Amino acid sequence: MSALPMSALPDSNGLLILPRIRVQNANAISSPITHGFPSITAFLGLQWALERKLLGKFPVVFDSIGVVCHDYEEQTAKGGYTKSFCLTRNPIEKDGSTAAIVEEGRIHLDITLLLGISGGCIPDFTEDERAAFAYEVAETVARMRIAGGSVVPGRHGARGKPQLVLVPLSTDAAEANNEFRLLRRRWLPGFALVSRDDLLARRWESLKKNNPRATKFDALLDLSRLNWRPGPAADANDPQKTVEWLPERKDGWIVPMPVGYGALAQFQAGAVEQARDLRAPFSFVESLYSAGQWISPHRLGSWRDLLWYGRADTETGLYRACNDYVQPTTVELPY
Incomplete structure (x- = not known):
């Protein structure tokens, strides 16, 4: 949880849509204290890995990524009020002893990925070149891992065909809004993950009114859990009347989520043994947390609202993943 000032979303001139990707056994443990969906940093890692794989084929830069989840199935076993992950038994050691069981959370996903692309050649692409580029990227993603999970081959029907869209959609605001309405219908039913740092900041200010020592982590816990608050105070003239406890009304599907990493200690290159790259500086880090929200795509005001991008200080x-979603002030009809 940090108030690190970040720059705005990069100016993309292309939006690549990879719809209905089925992922099997993705990592469901997003951080030391959260689970249920891969971390948004895992999708940023996919974005950079994809750019490196396509380096030399297309002079483009992938600068942001968004995710819409259509379906999920976390691999857990239910036992009363608690759940446990379905774990696999590791092979025995060389000496025949039993290997330790490392807890791994897995989840099956049905998602749509949206990639913001920058490149001077994109506006000059013909319709056939855009289709070929989208197909090439989709085929590359099909051979990669997404949040540690395997991509399951699917049928490329009308709903599963990759598409490269030029953005901005139109110079006219009304026409661009209408085109985005038609575009976002393809992502239904589903939910898009956006950032709600504003809710966390407001909850922290609210807690400090009653407890000046309240921290941002207290605000995150208070925002994430189900809270019961006392209703209207009892009537002083009616001592028999009891206080009614009511569940706190949420502003939507609010979830705690990791948004990046903060350095604890930094070392020179080669100072730490068994590091992945002994030629690069090494740093121990801890997770950064904030609040996110799952919203239906038909409530998005712009394609920019669902894109995440990485920034480092x-x-x-x-290192933080950022999203520029702003909650609309008016209720918009879905169609």
């Missing part, structure tokens, strides 16, 4: 040692 080397001076403070913070």
